[in-house]
Amino acid sequence: MEESFQVPEQRIQDALMTCAGSDYVRVDSQLAARISGQREPVVSVFPGAADEMAAVLRLASENGWKVAPVGAGTQLGFGNIAQPIAVAVRTERLCQVVDYSPADMVVTVQSGMRFADLQQLLASHGQMLGIDPVCSPAATVGGLVATGVSGPARVLYGTLRDMLIGTRIAFADGDLVRTGAKVVKNVAGYDLSKLFIGSLGTLGILTECTFKLKPLPLYRELCLLGGSITQVDALRKQVMDSNLIPSSLELLATEQAGNAGDHSSTQWMLAVGCDEGEQASAFQTRSLQQMASVVGASFTVLRQAEVVQFWERYRKTLEPSGLVLRIQAPPTQLASLAGDIAALAAAHEVRAFHSFSLSSGTGRVFAKVSDVAAILDLISAVRQRCSELACVSVIERAPLEVRRHHDCFHGSRVGEGELAVMRSIKQAFDPRNVLTPSKYAGGI
Amino acid sequence: MLAERIIAALREIVSAQNVLSEANQVKAYDCDAYVAEKSLPGAVVFPESTDQVARVVKLCNQESIPFLPRGAGTGLSGGATPRNNDLVISLARMDKLLAVDFDNQRAVVQPGFVNLVLTKTIAERGFYYAPDPSSQSVCTIGGNLAENAGGSHCLKYGVTTNHVVAAKVVLPSGEIADFGHPFGDPVGYDVLGVIVGSEGTLGIATEITVKILKRPEAVKTVLAYFDHVDDASRTVSDIISSGIIPAAVEMMDQLMMQAVDKSHYHVGYPLDIEAALLVEVDGLSAGVEDTARRVMEICEQNHVRRVQIAKDDAERALWWSSRKMAFPAIGRISPDYLVQDGVIPRTKLTEVLRRIAELSREHGLRVANVFHAGDGNLHPLICYDARIPGQREQAMKLGERILEQCVDAGGSITGEHGVGLEKIGQMAYMFSATDLKAQRRLREVFNPRDLCNSGKLIPHPARCAEFRDARKSAAQHMNPTGRNIFREEAHESC
Numbered sequence: 019m020e021e022s023f024q025v026p027e028q029r030i031q032d033a034l035m036t037c038a039g040s041d042y043v044r045v046d047s048q049l050a051a052r053i054s055g056q057r058e059p060v061v062s063v064f065p066g067a068a069d070e071m072a073a074v075l076r077l078a079s080e081n082g083w084k085v086a087p088v089g090a091g092t093q094l095g096f097g098n099i100a101q102p103i104a105v106a107v108r109t110e111r112l113c114q115v116v117d118y119s120p121a122d123m124v125v126t127v128q129s130g131m132r133f134a135d136l137q138q139l140l141a142s143h144g145q146m147l148g149i150d151p152v153c154s155p156a157a158t159v160g161g162l163v164a165t166g167v168s169g170p171a172r173v174l175y176g177t178l179r180d181m182l183i184g185t186r187i188a189f190a191d192g193d194l195v196r197t198g199a200k201v202v203k204n205v206a207g208y209d210l211s212k213l214f215i216g217s218l219g220t221l222g223i224l225t226e227c228t229f230k231l232k233p234l235p236l237y238r239e240l241c242l243l244g245g246s247i248t249q250v251d252a253l254r255k256q257v258m259d260s261n262l263i264p265s266s267l268e269l270l271a272t273e274q275a276g277n278a279g280d281h282s283s284t285q286w287m288l289a290v291g292c293d294e295g296e297q298a299s300a301f302q303t304r305s306l307q308q309m310a311s312v313v314g315a316s317f318t319v320l321r322q323a324e325v326v327q328f329w330e331r332y333r334k335t336l337e338p339s340g341l342v343l344r345i346q347a348p349p350t351q352l353a354s355l356a357g358d359i360a361a362l363a364a365a366h367e368v369r370a371f372h373s374f375s376l377s378s379g380t381g382r383v384f385a386k387v388s389d390v391a392a393i394l395d396l397i398s399a400v401r402q403r404c405s406e407l408a409c410v411s412v413i414e415r416a417p418l419e420v421r422r423h424h425d426c427f428h429g430s431r432v433g434e435g436e437l438a439v440m441r442s443i444k445q446a447f448d449p450r451n452v453l454t455p456s457k458y459a460g461g462i
Numbered sequence: 463m464l465a466e467r468i469i470a471a472l473r474e475i476v477s478a479q480n481v482l483s484e485a486n487q488v489k490a491y492d493c494d495a496y497v498a499e500k501s502l503p504g505a506v507v508f509p510e511s512t513d514q515v516a517r518v519v520k521l522c523n524q525e526s527i528p529f530l531p532r533g534a535g536t537g538l539s540g541g542a543t544p545r546n547n548d549l550v551i552s553l554a555r556m557d558k559l560l561a562v563d564f565d566n567q568r569a570v571v572q573p574g575f576v577n578l579v580l581t582k583t584i585a586e587r588g589f590y591y592a593p594d595p596s597s598q599s600v601c602t603i604g605g606n607l608a609e610n611a612g613g614s615h616c617l618k619y620g621v622t623t624n625h626v627v628a629a630k631v632v633l634p635s636g637e638i639a640d641f642g643h644p645f646g647d648p649v650g651y652d653v654l655g656v657i658v659g660s661e662g663t664l665g666i667a668t669e670i671t672v673k674i675l676k677r678p679e680a681v682k683t684v685l686a687y688f689d690h691v692d693d694a695s696r697t698v699s700d701i702i703s704s705g706i707i708p709a710a711v712e713m714m715d716q717l718m719m720q721a722v723d724k725s726h727y728h729v730g731y732p733l734d735i736e737a738a739l740l741v742e743v744d745g746l747s748a749g750v751e752d753t754a755r756r757v758m759e760i761c762e763q764n765h766v767r768r769v770q771i772a773k774d775d776a777e778r779a780l781w782w783s784s785r786k787m788a789f790p791a792i793g794r795i796s797p798d799y800l801v802q803d804g805v806i807p808r809t810k811l812t813e814v815l816r817r818i819a820e821l822s823r824e825h826g827l828r829v830a831n832v833f834h835a836g837d838g839n840l841h842p843l844i845c846y847d848a849r850i851p852g853q854r855e856q857a858m859k860l861g862e863r864i865l866e867q868c869v870d871a872g873g874s875i876t877g878e879h880g881v882g883l884e885k886i887g888q889m890a891y892m893f894s895a896t897d898l899k900a901q902r903r904l905r906e907v908f909n910p911r912d913l914c915n916s917g918k919l920i921p922h923p924a925r926c927a928e929f930r931d932a933r934k935s936a937a938q939h940m941n942p943t944g945r946n947i948f949r950e951e952a953h954e955s956c
Contacts, residue, residue: 040522041673047497048577064849065726069858089654099734099886113944119807119809120703121703121808121809122807122808122809122838123698123703124807137734142703144703164607164648168647173814176624177647178622179623179647179652179655180620180624187900189900193896193899193900195894195896195899195900196893196894196897196898197897197900199804199805199873199874199892200807200873201806201837201838201874201877202805202837202838203612203616203621203805203809203837203838203839203871203874203877203878204805204822204873204874204876204877205609205612205621205659205874205876205877205878205879205880205881206874206875206876206881206885206889206892206893207881207889207893207897207898207901207920207925208656208659208660208664208901208904208905208919208920209655209656209658209921210608210658210900210901210904211661212652212655213650213652213653213904214656215648215653215655216533216647216648216651220699221651222873232706233702233706233707234705235705236705244627258565258567258676259676260676261676261677261678261679261746262551262746263745263746267945294745294749295751295752296749297748298746298748298749298750300748301746301747301749302746302748303749314694329670333466341896344645344646344647345662346645346647347645347646348563348565348566348644348645349565349566349567349645350565350566360835363945377567378645378646379566379646380645380646380647406803410649411645411647416901427649427650432649432650433639433640434641435637435640436639436640436641436650436653437694438637438639439633439639439641439653439907439908440650440653441650442907443904443907443908444904446903446904446907447903458650459650459651460650462650
């Protein structure tokens with residue numbers, strides 16, 4: 019560790035220029051602070067091709083420089099605080115579409131491509147990548163894969179692990195490796211691609227990702243069913259028991275519309291989408307309306323553009339949140355847990371937003387970080403509650419001062435056996451511990 | 463055979479009646495449903511608990527005995543075939559359904575639990591287990607996990623990896639670890655994601671948590687006859703590009719239809735059509751009728767000769783039986799056959815089928831085609847007669863050529879049957895030496911002594927080069943006897 023910082027930045031910079039050219043290497047002090055809170059600047063290098071990326075990594079490995087991969091830098095608040103970093107490998111210039119055959123519904127893009135640009139391209143062919151995470155418009159595909167994000171659509175479309183079918187990875191030793199294939203079905207060899215989803219760049223750096231796509235829904239409706247947590251949970255149960263095909267089953271606290279602070283008045287809303295076409299949507303909407311009237315919940319329906327606008331507003335509202343906590347629990351426990359967390363947030367005077375994809379057993383708490391002490395206490399309290407229920411909580415985004423006190427990965431079910439295997443995997447793919455050391459679960 | 467001392471130790475762990483060690487007893491375990499290569503196991507044990515599996519594996523480690531797990535033995539690539547006098551650990555007696563949680567839509571099963579039994583058990587409450595390999599009435603969920611099994615409906619619902627959410631695994635060291643989470647995302651690396659599909663080389667799953675789904679409210683099944691394969695292929699592309707995701711799209715060619723019509727499941731396909739397409743759509747009743755009608759319109763736009771919707775469940779069941787019994791039905795027209803499992807981009811269907819027909823002529827062997835057209839997963843069935851010297855080798859060679867065509871078209875050597883023994887030679891065709899090195903690194907994490915299902919899935923490094931050299935010389939100097947020496951050697955060394 020010490021060694022790498024006895025090397026002057028100038029030497030690192032000169033060496034990296036041999037890999038990526040002099041225009042694409044620079045010393046960066048602001049980024050350094052954001053990556054690991056370090057005072058020492060990092061040297062940012064912008065490889066223009068996968069083999070340049072591999073050469074950078076080989077050089078870094080040989081010299082013992084610690085490396086952090088950085089896409090748009092919008093997801094840096096995820097993960098424990100890494101050891102000081104010498105080199106930031108930026109994927110910005112790797113932003114091309116490598117292969118897109120709309121008729122095969124498979125796309126391969128370089129990892130630095132902006133997710134928003136990818137979705138726009140796909141939409142022009144009536145297709146989409148089926149994820150809808152809360153993220154910056156600048157976020158890159160590689161960054162989203164490395165952070166394993168998801169959104170309300172996961173209850174129908176699944177998560178990145180259901181969509182990422184192949185990758186190209188630069189390993190720390192400079193090996194450039196393909197995993198998976200560019201066809202939707204493939205079982206040749208180990209499914210290594212999966213290891214990189216949510217790995218925070220600790221195993222290798224993605225240079226390309228290949229995804230399975232979905233058709234863009236031709237028609238959309240979204241029913242908003244409002245009531246108390248008990249009413250909303252009763253509706254959740256009915257929907258899960260039915261044959262309905264929700265494209266979202268998102269529990270939201272209506273204070274997200276702006277009525278913050280007063281927990282006693284917290285109203286909850288279940289946002290149930292339908293992407294199944296006009297006739298099916300009409301049927302689903304009627305069924306939901308009936309369910310709502312039986313339990314005495316309020317009912318609103320949005321159609322087509324209104325649905326798109328609803329989720330756009332949702333993402334825009336939540337995107338600036340400084341704290342994102344992911345909670346995982348059985349669907350039957352999730353709504354009441356959300357209620358508990360809302361009460362804890364109110365007690366800690368933290369303005370929190372709650373968004374729980376009920377049938378997937380996953381939820382997120384978003385909060386603005388104004389009072390760090392209150393946030394620290396809230397996280398402790400939420401984790402205490404999660405431990406009691408044997409549920410999982412993961413900090414997906416938090417400022418450095420929060421992550422200094424809390425381990426981001428906190429899963430009651432992650433046993434020593436699993437951790438030991440994870441450590442061996444890290445050791446196998448990054449034996450010199452070059453890639454963002456200490457950032458990951460279990461000190462990896 | 464294993465030493466008597468070892469057999470005694472095994473009996474100690476699993477009790478005497480759960481150990482088979484006589485040659486005549488273990489004969490049935492000399493291969494799986496890939497029958498081209500066989501060899502006797504050292505012994506067979508039938509553990510009844512995770513703890514017993516762990517103790518057996520620990521014993522194997524102490525004594526340096528190669529071992530491998532086995533489910534129902536329906537695998538099609540030799541993944542459960544003992545090539546090293548291995549101890550076969552049969553999970554057949556770990557066949558319990560441990561828990562069903564309808565409210566949270568999860569079930570926990572032991573590895574020997576049969577795929578279709580799960581669906582049957584939960585059907586009353588309107589649930590089912592989605593992955594549906596053709597062998598689902600006998601194959602086990604543990605085997606499905608090992609092979610990442612697919613099936614006809616994975617076009618819409620995904621393969622095994624999309625449905626297994628957690629597992630208790632006995633690692634090749636004998637340690638027990640839990641992977642995955644019943645709800646939500648992995649916390650840490652998605653280790654479960656690499657264990658699924660690892661063909662029993664990374665450990666033995668002993669408790670498996672899977673998603674169970676609500677049955678769709680309505681299903682419509684469409685059967686279409688085409689004069690030309692090209693029209694059928696285009697229909698598949700057109701359906702998908704119209705924004706419909708059918709639950710399944712299956713295609714059979716002429717030879718295949720003739721074979722299944724000779725079986726118990728006689729549909730009465732016209733003799734002169736080139737292709738039959740089976741398309742299933744499901745969802746809410748309110749929309750399905752309309753979707754089925756759109757599918758039929760697309761068939762008509764592509765010169766379909768005849769297209770119909772199954773009039774009742776009996777007709778739908780007949781059509782599906784006809785499709786699912788395609789492999790065994792080949793026995794009606796050929797004494798022996800070899801199944802392949804290549805995947806291609808859907809858009810290359812016509813081109814690759816034409817190439818397969820050419821290769822079939824070049825090799826002088828008939829090839830029947832049945833495939834999951836929706837996801838480009840081909841199952842060419844190569845007909846041969848093992849009694850004719852050299853034909854089996856010729857069939858294997860043809861199979862290899864077909865897989866290479868799939869890779870050349872941008873696809874894969876296996877979509878759902880696995881690499882096993884059968885396709886280990888083609889791994890180096892699909893992946894570079896560097897790609898395979900990464901795969902081996904993972905294997906060594908779990909299986910450093912290479913005792914657990916050794917010689918399957920990932921070729922050894924030195925042997926990759928042998929494969930390549932042998933392929934080249936085989937291509938340059940076709941053996942005059944037609945016997946593929948390269949293939950034989952390859953299997954012995956890997």
